[in-house]
Amino acid sequence: MKDKKxxxxxxxxxxxxxxxxxxMTACPTKAIRVKDxxxxxxxxxxxxxxxxLRFCPYDAVHSHTTxxxxxxxxxxxxxxxxxxxYGQFGSATLPNEILSALRRVGFDEVYDPSAICxxxxxxxxxxxxxxxxxxxxxxSTCPVVVRLIQRRxxxxxxxxxxxxxxxxxxxxxxxxxLPKALNLPPExxxxxxxTPCPAKMVSINSPATLKKSYLDGAISIRDxxxxxxxxxxxxxxxxLMRHLFPETLFSGIGMxxxxxxxxxxxxxxxxxxxxxxxxxxMRVLDQVEAGLFQDIDLLECTVCxxxxxxxxxxxxxxxxxxxxxxxxxxxxxxxxxxxxxDVSRLYHKNFLSFDHxxxxxxxxxxxxxxxxxxxxxxxxxxxFKKLPRKDCGICGAPDCWTLADDVVRGAARLADCPFVxxxxx
Amino acid sequence: MAASAVxxxxxxxxxxxxxxxxxxxxxxxxxxxxxxxxxxxVRRAAIASYEAEMNVIMYAWEGRMKxxxxxxxxxxxxxxxxxxxxxxxxxxxxxxxxxxxEMRELGFGAGMGLPNIKKNSDGFQxxxxxxxxxxxxxxxxxxxxxx
Numbered sequence: 001m002k003d004k005k006x007x008x009x010x011x012x013x014x015x016x017x018x019x020x021x022x023x024m025t026a027c028p029t030k031a032i033r034v035k036d037x038x039x040x041x042x043x044x045x046x047x048x049x050x051x052x053l054r055f056c057p058y059d060a061v062h063s064h065t066t067x068x069x070x071x072x073x074x075x076x077x078x079x080x081x082x083x084x085x086y087g088q089f090g091s092a093t094l095p096n097e098i099l100s101a102l103r104r105v106g107f108d109e110v111y112d113p114s115a116i117c118x119x120x121x122x123x124x125x126x127x128x129x130x131x132x133x134x135x136x137x138x139x140s141t142c143p144v145v146v147r148l149i150q151r152r153x154x155x156x157x158x159x160x161x162x163x164x165x166x167x168x169x170x171x172x173x174x175x176x177x178l179p180k181a182l183n184l185p186p187e188x189x190x191x192x193x194x195t196p197c198p199a200k201m202v203s204i205n206s207p208a209t210l211k212k213s214y215l216d217g218a219i220s221i222r223d224x225x226x227x228x229x230x231x232x233x234x235x236x237x238x239x240l241m242r243h244l245f246p247e248t249l250f251s252g253i254g255m256x257x258x259x260x261x262x263x264x265x266x267x268x269x270x271x272x273x274x275x276x277x278x279x280x281x282m283r284v285l286d287q288v289e290a291g292l293f294q295d296i297d298l299l300e301c302t303v304c305x306x307x308x309x310x311x312x313x314x315x316x317x318x319x320x321x322x323x324x325x326x327x328x329x330x331x332x333x334x335x336x337x338x339x340x341x342d343v344s345r346l347y348h349k350n351f352l353s354f355d356h357x358x359x360x361x362x363x364x365x366x367x368x369x370x371x372x373x374x375x376x377x378x379x380x381x382x383x384f385k386k387l388p389r390k391d392c393g394i395c396g397a398p399d400c401w402t403l404a405d406d407v408v409r410g411a412a413r414l415a416d417c418p419f420v421x422x423x424x425x
Numbered sequence: 426m427a428a429s430a431v432x433x434x435x436x437x438x439x440x441x442x443x444x445x446x447x448x449x450x451x452x453x454x455x456x457x458x459x460x461x462x463x464x465x466x467v468r469r470a471a472i473a474s475y476e477a478e479m480n481v482i483m484y485a486w487e488g489r490m491k492x493x494x495x496x497x498x499x500x501x502x503x504x505x506x507x508x509x510x511x512x513x514x515x516x517x518x519x520x521x522x523x524x525x526x527e528m529r530e531l532g533f534g535a536g537m538g539l540p541n542i543k544k545n546s547d548g549f550q551x552x553x554x555x556x557x558x559x560x561x562x563x564x565x566x567x568x569x570x571x572x
Contacts, residue, residue: 155468286451289468290475291541365461370496370567371430373460377494378432 009048009064009201012039016060021393023052023061028278029152033406034396044364047147048199049278049303050312063198063313066217068224071106074190074216076182079107080170081194083114084258084309085221086328087321089232095250095328096242101231102194104238105224111174115337116166117254121266122343123352124163128270128297134159136273136288136296139263141165143203144303145281146358150208153285154360161298162354164209166257167193167200169352171214193218196311197304209354220313252332259325260307263300274300276307366408376408383407388419432460432494438478440486440507449490450475453501460494466567469545470499473563476538477503483528484508485558501563509555517543517551 012023019037031045032052039052039060053061071077079102086095095112102110128137140146140160149156164172171191179186193200195218204213232239253266264272273296275284281301287293304310309325310318346352366380367373387400395416397403406412415421434456436449454471462470474490481488485507493500510516517539524534543549548564 155464286454287447289454289471290447290450291472292475360464363458363461366459368461370461374430374432374494374496377456377460381434 006043006046007202007206008041008043008046009198009205010041010046010050010053011062011064012041012052013060013062014038016058018058018060020058021398022055022057024393024398025391026051026055027398028282029148030398030402032398033412034393044362045151047144047151048202049144049148050198051278053198053312063201063220065195065198065201065220065223065313066192068106068219068227070217071190071192075188076109076178076184076190077107078174078178078189078191079110079194079219080113080167080174080191080215081110082167082196082221082258082308083117083255083325084196084311084314084321085194085228086255087258087309087324088221088225088314088316089229091324091327093232093239094242094246096246096248097232097235097239098228099248100238100242101228101235102224104231104235105227107192111170112248112250113166113170114251114254114257114332116170116173117257117263118251118266118336118338119254119343119346120163120166120169120352121253121263122338122340123347124161124263124298125267125270126344126347127161127163136293136299137161138285138288138299138301140209140354140358141257141263141300142302142304142308143197143199143208144278145301146208147199147202147361148281148303149285150358150361152282153289154363155289156285157358157360159288160209160358162209162357163352164354166254167195168210168214172351175214190216192216194221194224195219196221196308196314198313208358209356211355221311222313222315225315249335249337250328250332251337252329252335255332256325256329258308259322259329260302261300262307264298267298270297272296272298272300274302274307276302276310277305278303366405380404380408383414386414386420387417390419394418430495432456432492434492436490436492438481438485438488438490438503438505440482440484440488440505442482446479446482447475449478453490453492456492457494457499462494462499462567466499466565470501470565473542473545473565474501476542477501477561477563479533480538480559481505481507483524483533488558497567499565499567501561501565503561503563504558505560506558509557509559510551510553511555513551513553 017038019034024032029045031042032039099110138159178189193215200218204215207213256262260276261274275281281303309322366376383404389400391399395403397406453474457467485505488505491502519540522534528534546563547566550562553559
């Protein structure tokens with residue numbers, strides 16, 4: 001086995017994997033093979049989208065997120081939750097109650113992300129205004145989309161909008177201000193993202209656009225859910241307090257960011273389109289690569305269905321969560337809480353920009369030598385014709401075409417196909 | 426080896442089948458990536474083949490797209506059975522289009538198709554016979570721009 005070159009958050013627990021083909025056939029980048037009765041992930045192809053995690057009935061796919069115990073390393077713990085968390089606890093629970101419950105669970109401070117989301121929307125609008133070309137720009141909020149583009153659509157790297165997503169901007173602001181305010185060394189302050197997304201951990205541990213992430217880790221909403229629920233149950237008085245004395249003014253523009261279309265909702269003068277779900281995202285990126293969408297300023301892409309609210313590491317039924325968040329968006333209306341002068345100042349100081357552009361990931365051609373690549377492609381066509389086209393997955397590849405591809409790349413044998421074997425006998 | 430080092434694939438395109446729009450161009454693009462061609466070449470081929478495929482879908486009854494890749498060169502020949510183009514020079518003018526209002530409503534027919542194909546290729550030939558069909562030959566050199 002080769003050494004792993006890329007950090008991944010998605011792993012297969014070998015003991016639990018029974019070697020069925022569900023994750024393999026669900027994988028949008030054909031990154032899984034089942035060999036010797038166990039599913040294996042091909043490092044270079046995986047984009048950490050979490051589709052396998054959704055499809056595995058045996059709980060054998062897990063994602064590596066920060067454990068609650070790991071927070072003990074920090075003297076001061078800060079949480080920046082995704083707005084998805086507001087949709088997790090029913091329609092009677094106010095955002096403020098949830099933030100307050102998170103404090104009781106063990107965070108010293110918890111920051112609502114909706115204002116930062118609004119700030120991001122305003123900065124993006126300013127960027128688009130100043131950069132009439134190229135079109136369309138593609139949002140970078142979804143780390144899977146960034147990785148998908150690096151691997152499958154390298155030609156679109158320059159179209160990724162070079163503004164950091166709200167989670168990083170929020171962490172950067174806090175990292176700048178808190179050490180002075182608290183008189184603590186920066187390394188003693190832990191800034192943690194609470195997320196429904198396995199790929200956030202990848203964007204923290206090996207960021208595509210920053211030298212180093214401003215976040216110290218990501219806890220999955222699934223992991224922290226029981227603790228928060230427990231804290232909410234124990235605090236009838238607090239709930240009354242929060243209902244009667246709401247402290248935080250939520251941004252109406254930022255509140256819906258975790259829903260597909262949320263990032264572009266606040267735009268006034270730009271033409272923007274939102275796409276969600278991994279298959280639809282790939283379809284649209286294919287079209288962008290063919291030169292379409294040039295009359296669109298911004299393409300919001302999120303690979304989870306309905307946006308981050310459909311993330312595999314959230315708990316609540318996605319439709320209920322979405323409905324709850326829409327209620328909150330309605331309640332907040334178009335309320336803006338961010339001063340545009342602040343946005344402009346931070347934007348022009350390049351405080352919100354990428355450290356470096358997104359670069360294409362190493363491509364996986366059939367062969368580095370063009371003539372040999374052509375010969376392999378010819379051979380692959382011939383091999384494919386011998387296969388039954390049942391896409392059964394028994395050979396260990398997700399479909400017949402991929403088996404032919406694996407064979408010419410030297411990663412499988414034609415005899416791995418049970419139909420070919422039977423014929424030979 | 427060098428003589429046989431041409432990869433060929435043929436794809437049928439059905440006129441009027443808007444639901445499949447772009448699938449052939451997408452297959453061609455994926456193949457070129459797998460053959461290890463550079464990003465710029467793949468992008469130009471993707472744009473040219475998409476436009477060519479759309480022309481068949483929009484105007485012709487049926488067509489075939491033939492891809493031939495050799496080290497250094499991508500050749501795409503598009504043959505269609507269809508109404509043909511009465512004035513090829515006019516059709517090559519940017520902004521000239523015979524698209525119906527329905528097509529325009531779908532975002533097609535801006536009159537950029539053929540000029541866009543030419544812009545993204547290093548060699549471009551078009552022959553058309555009214556009542557019979559149109560043949561396009563698109564050549565893209567894989568190392569660098571116009572020879």
